[in-house]
Amino acid sequence: xxxxxxxxxxxxxxxxxxxxxxxxxxxxxxxxxxxxxxxxxxxxxxxxxxxxxxxxxxxxxxxxxxxxxxxxxxxxxxxxxxxxxxxxxxxxxxxxxxxxxxxxxxxxxxxxxxxxxxxxxxxxxxxxxxxxxxxxxxxxxxxxxxxxxxxxxxxxxxxxxxxxxxxxxxxxxxxxxxxxxxxxxxxxxxxxxxxxxxxxxxxxxxxxxxxxxxxxxxxxxxxxxxxxxxxxxxxxxxxx
Numbered sequence: 001x002x003x004x005x006x007x008x009x010x011x012x013x014x015x016x017x018x019x020x021x022x023x024x025x026x027x028x029x030x031x032x033x034x035x036x037x038x039x040x041x042x043x044x045x046x047x048x049x050x051x052x053x054x055x056x057x058x059x060x061x062x063x064x065x066x067x068x069x070x071x072x073x074x075x076x077x078x079x080x081x082x083x084x085x086x087x088x089x090x091x092x093x094x095x096x097x098x099x100x101x102x103x104x105x106x107x108x109x110x111x112x113x114x115x116x117x118x119x120x121x122x123x124x125x126x127x128x129x130x131x132x133x134x135x136x137x138x139x140x141x142x143x144x145x146x147x148x149x150x151x152x153x154x155x156x157x158x159x160x161x162x163x164x165x166x167x168x169x170x171x172x173x174x175x176x177x178x179x180x181x182x183x184x185x186x187x188x189x190x191x192x193x194x195x196x197x198x199x200x201x202x203x204x205x206x207x208x209x210x211x212x213x214x215x216x217x218x219x220x221x222x223x224x225x226x227x228x229x230x231x232x233x234x235x236x237x238x239x240x
Contacts, residue, residue, distance in 0.1 A: 006034040006136030006154050008163065011055040012044060014206035015225050016170040025077030026225070027205050030163055031059075032152075035135040037067040040088075041152055041163055042205075043081035052081055063087075070133060072165035072205070073146040074100045074118070075109035082118060090118065091133060094126040095141070096148025099183075103147070107183065142167035142195065144179060144188025151195060159200035167191045170207035171220055 014028035029052060030041040038061055044052055056062070066085040071092050072078055082090050100107075100115050118124060133139040133152070142151045145166040152163040167188070173179045174196060182188035195202060202210045208221030229236045 003035050003135065005156070006032065006134060007156060008032050008041075008154065008161065008203075010203065010209070011040075012048060012051055013208050013221075013223060014169075014204060015223050016172075016206040017225065027077045028163075028165065028203060028207075029055075030203065031056075031061075032070075032134060032137060034137060038065050039068040039070060039134055040066055040085070041070050042072050042078040042165060043069060043084070045077040046080040049081050049084065053084070068134070070139070070152065071096070072151065072167075073149040074115050075107075075146065075166070076111040076114060077109070078165065078205070079118065080111075080114055083121075088123065090121060090124045092118075092124060092126055093139070093141070093148045093150045094128045095143065096146060096150070097126055099147030103183075107146070140194075142191035144182045144184050144186075144191045145169075146183050149191070151191075153198070156201075160198055161201045161203070162195045162199040163203045164195050164199075165205040168195055168202060168204045170204050171210055171217055173204075174202075174210070174217060 009031045011031050012029040015026040017024035025045050027044055029044045032039040032041060063085050064087045066088045068089045068091055069082045069085055073096050100110055104110050104112055130140050136154055138153045139150050140153055142149050149167055151165060151167050154161050179188040179192050196215050199212050202212060208223045210217050211219035227238050229238050
């Protein structure tokens with residue numbers, strides 16, 4: 001029997017929002033389906049938990065149906081809900097494991113309690129190099145945003161899809177060729193250029209999908225978010 005090609009679906013789209021308090025940290029969460037079953041690429045921040053569970057439930061998928069959770073890196077807005085999937089293998093690149101150990105005190109996006117809890121998990125699997133992490137899905141090393149950041153590459157309908165996560169956070173980084181907030185700027189620029197040169201579609205970590213042609217963005221979705229305030233039992237929309 002022929003194998004079905006790997007496919008992906010964006011469960012929660014990233015949003016590049018900032019306030020005077022800092023960045024919102026609304027990151028992209030991706031559902032992968034392959035011959036190995038269902039997997040997640042990143043799991044968002046703690047506040048994403050209700051939305052993530054609702055998105056899975058709408059597709060008839062329960063937490064125990066997720067066979068693996070692949071983490072692009074260990075920043076709080078990408079890894080906080082890995083604990084919600086009791087049957088899942090948690091896949092992390094060894095370079096990111098080492099980076100987090102070395103920089104837990106100086107990278108403000110690393111949450112010590114969350115990271116140390118993950119490191120104690122018996123379901124954690126460390127991988128090295130670049131490999132087919134799922135059938136039809138290749139993990140590539142895209143360091144710079146963090147020391148061991150990875151992205152995923154798959155082919156859908158003859159198009160090269162790169163699930164970039166924070167190697168390319170949003171379209172502005174492609175337009176300027178300058179990733180913001182990088183741990184190592186030179187490596188981050190090289191990772192960005194590598195992805196742009198290979199991709200027909202880029203899914204960033206904090207933006208909607210970008211359709212590429214010859215290294216240029218030719219079409220982009222419009223990210224949007226509604227913010228509401230509930231007072232005295234009444235709901236007010238305050239942004240969108």
